[in-house]
Amino acid sequence: MKHVNSFADYTADELKGILLLAEKIKQNQQAFSHLLDGKKLYTLFEKTSNRTYLSFNIGMEELGGKSYNQLWKDSNFTIGDLPSEVKYVGRNVDCIMGRFKKSETTHGFMDASIVPVINGCDNTFHPTQALADMLTLYEKTGHFDVKVLYIGAKNNTYNSLSEIVTMLGGKMYGLTPFSQVMGVGDEFYEGLKATGHYEELPDNISKEDLKKVVAEVDCVYTDTWVDMEFFTNPDYAEKKNKIIGMMMPYQIDADLMAGTDTMVFHDMPIHPGYEITQDVMEQHLETILDEAENRRHAEKGLLVYLITGKLDW
Numbered sequence: 001m002k003h004v005n006s007f008a009d010y011t012a013d014e015l016k017g018i019l020l021l022a023e024k025i026k027q028n029q030q031a032f033s034h035l036l037d038g039k040k041l042y043t044l045f046e047k048t049s050n051r052t053y054l055s056f057n058i059g060m061e062e063l064g065g066k067s068y069n070q071l072w073k074d075s076n077f078t079i080g081d082l083p084s085e086v087k088y089v090g091r092n093v094d095c096i097m098g099r100f101k102k103s104e105t106t107h108g109f110m111d112a113s114i115v116p117v118i119n120g121c122d123n124t125f126h127p128t129q130a131l132a133d134m135l136t137l138y139e140k141t142g143h144f145d146v147k148v149l150y151i152g153a154k155n156n157t158y159n160s161l162s163e164i165v166t167m168l169g170g171k172m173y174g175l176t177p178f179s180q181v182m183g184v185g186d187e188f189y190e191g192l193k194a195t196g197h198y199e200e201l202p203d204n205i206s207k208e209d210l211k212k213v214v215a216e217v218d219c220v221y222t223d224t225w226v227d228m229e230f231f232t233n234p235d236y237a238e239k240k241n242k243i244i245g246m247m248m249p250y251q252i253d254a255d256l257m258a259g260t261d262t263m264v265f266h267d268m269p270i271h272p273g274y275e276i277t278q279d280v281m282e283q284h285l286e287t288i289l290d291e292a293e294n295r296r297h298a299e300k301g302l303l304v305y306l307i308t309g310k311l312d313w
């Protein structure tokens with residue numbers, strides 16, 4: 001039984017296998033519409049969601065399975081012993097997808113669960129977003145060893161994307177002047193650097209040098225500068241304004257992208273006028289929506305693998 005948190009628990013061949021299976025299911029939806037008949041997925045949210053909620057619930061239905069969704073605030077996880085509650089869930093379903101605020105909760109689920117647990121985005125990793133990003137890059141370039149330049153906050157999305165790009169033999173460039181509080185330390189980034197497939201760009205990189213990297217990569221990627229659990233929190237307002245002030249020079253704008261055919265990716269929700277300008281967002285929206293739709297397709301490949309234990313369907 002496997003959980004899904006850091007891709008370090010997987011091999012590159014396993015990740016490619018999941019993505020190729022996802023692509024096969026996407027191209028032959030009808031042929032796979034009963035593969036998970038009788039199987040059940042529990043989805044649990046401590047944070048807000050659009051894509052994670054829809055993609056997992058509809059994806060499970062499209063495979064013939066059923067899903068049961070609950071909000072953390074309506075659950076009894078807050079008032080009881082976590083391990084025994086998690087074990088109880090496993091008596092009912094074949095897989096759990098949880099979106100929790102802190103990696104400690106994700107680990108609490110993974111340590112106790114008798115069925116696979118998928119991290120649906122905590123403060124450290126966002127593996128299913130990275131699988132969808134890689135599926136989209138594979139569809140658009142025809143290969144897995146892609147080059148990505150991420151400009152934005154160092155966060156959950158960045159960590160998982162960096163893991164998958166480096167593991168599949170591509171090149172990850174990061175320009176991340178601000179770092180969210182996370183459950184990984186310097187050793188995580190040292191490990192990425194040691195692969196030879198990961199490079200952090202200096203905050204004071206010149207526009208000219210940055211544009212050279214933009215022209216070299218397959219895609220420029222950005223994400224919100226402020227994670228969802230803080231976005232509308234009044235106690236965080238002052239910090240949020242500070243982060244915006246610090247990050248504004250790193251906005252993805254038309255000047256940065258000028259003269260290239262480099263794609264722009266965003267995991268959504270988008271905040272035009274902050275991490276990306278309105279015009280660049282509009283110009284690349286179809287690609288971004290392909291990426292968002294691929295959450296469902298990538299997760300279908302993953303669910304089949306986790307629940308059946310097989311990739312060669």
Ligand SMILES: NC(=O)NCCC[C@H](N)C(=O)O
Binds near residue numbers: 226
């Ligand atoms: N598509 C998504 O699932 N988006 C997640 C947003 C990630 C962002 N770093 C956040 O934690 O709010």
